[in-house]
Amino acid sequence: GDEFMESFEKEVTKLNDDEAFQSFMTIEEDRKMMFNTEKALAYEEGETRKMEEIARKMLQKKTDISFIAEVTGLTEDQIKML
DSSP states (O other): OOHHHHHHHHHHHHHHHOHHHHTTOOHHHHHHHHHHHHHHHHHHHHHHHHHHHHHHHHHHTTOOHHHHHHHHOOOHHHHHHO
């Protein structure tokens, strides 16, 4: 259901059907690349969630938003939405 992954899968499928591209990457390499991409996206999402959790705790302690942004790497707008 993730729109990015659906779009990514369509592009990969289109490339896989291209005879010129087929000579560059095997199905196994393609699957490994997709797995690594999904893994990297999941890691980034987890890191963002962790930083949001830290930011929430800092907000509860009445910590300055600009300091929270500096520490977590989140934008001030992201923090305000928490």
